[in-house]
Amino acid sequence: MFSRSLLDSNNISISIPNASIGNLNINALENEVLLEGEIENLDLNISSNENITEIFSDTFSYKEAEVQFDAFIEDEVLKKLNFSIQELDVNELVLLLDKNYQKFFKQINLDTINVSGEYTQNNFSINNLELNFNENSQLKFSGLINLENFLNSKLNIKGFNIPFEVFSQFLQNINFLNSTKLPKGNLDNFDIEYSDLIKINSLNYITENGSELDLQGSFNYIDFSDTNFDLNLNSSSSNDISNFFQLIFPKLDSNLISFDKLSLSSNIENENIKIKELNISKDETLISILGDFNLDNFSNRGLQIKINNFKEFDLIPNAEIKEILNQLNISHFTMDGTVIDEEIIINSLDVFEEDELKFSLSGETNLSNTQQTFLNINLQQFDSNDLSKLLKYTDQDDYAKYLDLYSFNNVEGNLIIDLATGNYVLENIEITQDENISTLSGNIFDEKFSGNLSLKNLDLENMEKFFLESSRLKGFLDLNLDISQPIDLKNMIGISGKINGQVKINVKEEEIALLLFMQSLSQDIEDFEQINQLINTLSQSFINNDISIEGEVTNSNNKELIIKDLIFTSSDNQELKGEIEYFHPNYKITIFDIIEQDDFIIKFDKGSYSYERVIPDGTVRKPLEELIQKNINKLFENLLQ
């Protein structure tokens, strides 16, 4: 229906109650799909003036949407188009889009769109564009799209309650991010500005498990430079935490990121991540991290790390450390440390077995050069079993076998390790064995020890088996040694000190009887009587009786120990003086003035024993083997006569 004023030929009205629109094609878009649809109640007012035409429409209905537009045409060119479309089926809009952009909306279920704006030849100004997914879910666009150069556009995009399925599919459609690892949830709200930078005023994502991710900041979308984000993440879901970690660090073993709670406040500026606060916990384990690191070069970092009540040893990536912790029955540890580039500074590391502090550690090391390590270890609860395990685990079997000689309940003290100089300081080491406390202090340098050693209550039975390879001795010794020159197992010289203790020498009665029988064969009656008297004295006071022993240890030659001024005192105050020379495994025991001024010597050399009596001028008076051999010969001679 056309109408026009008789007095004004430039204005006409057209009223179209019902029409269909077909072959709708937007020239600017590459779109093979030509739209069709029904139009109702289209009222147009067209005013023309020379080369200018303006077309105004009242609100009309297009496919159940309410549409209104005003067009301004000059010289047959559409200069400006103001429009408003309300409640249009979004799938219709998608069909209107360029086919290169339609894929962005692939498999996304959209509902309706409300859009109003202005088109000019160079720009497309969006006053308001609302994409509705369901009753509570909405995307809002506003701003200016530069049709000649999209990069000069300015847009503001807001979203509310966008379901995971929608934006996940959208992210996949634009090949931005594989979001399959992203925990399912809703994009609760976001406010993004697009101009020369993409600025995220706010972005809040809440997962189905209640985890919350907040993002704020900006980045240059062309080369991802000028990146500056604040990223906050709070989660009480172990599944979500695992998924978030794997999203950021895809190569990380999922077993290493099993935590119950996570709280992160961080800033990402270009390649640098600044962690304002990171608390991760599992059960009673709490890890707090502050500081920054470089995403491109993780070695470029400065992190302050606090670990409290760490029990989750499975999370430790290093198998050797895990094995040591298990071997030592460590239940948990607490640590306060700093990592600066490759340098690790441990302010304190307290290691516990159940509720008891086992040892504390402080110091520093360099990951790129572990020789630059300085550690101060304070031992609190460490028994011989622990030390044995540690020595065996570190392939120090030579030392471990010495440890079998002396089992102890606990060791306390400081061990200072300086790998740069190869120096180990043992400071005030106290070794507790029941009520006895032994002490050790000194220095290990170049794998050689020097210092002072005061060992209490050494078990003679063990020592005899180890050093003398016999089993006649019982009792305990105290050993005080001053090792002034550095020694090791191959070079042992300069040791001095004292030895004292209680000894019981076990000789069977049959052995004494045999000795008396042999001696009875002697033709030297005077000697026989002296020997007889000696054996009586020995058997009554020294053999199979508790005797006290004391002596002085010297070590003038390599690996040769001499115990001088050795005094054996019996319980009835009988005294024997002697000397022991030991050169592993051989030894020589001398008892002075055993028969008048004769010395009695027992030698063990290359697996065989020999016995001697030496008179004061040094000559061997009667080798006992010879005497016994003579006596046996005599015995057989008598029997055969």
Next chain:
Amino acid sequence: MKKIKIISLIVFLLVLLLVALSFFKLPINTITSATVMEQTNNTVSLTSSEEQSLILLPKPQIEMKEANFSIQNDLLSADLITKM
């Protein structure tokens, strides 16, 4: 009394005339594709139409049946087919 009757009759006749005129469609053929193109600055063209008629009441306007238009400019192109 007679005047009143005459006036009433005149009013009745006028009403009758107006009612008659409101149904009255005067065949006319003034809207052409050229007219539409001229009026819309070559943006809209009338591709085809059936008969046209002038309707005087309630306001003077031209009714066109089965009119098909083509919209063509640098932004978009579309066909508009009217229905009765």
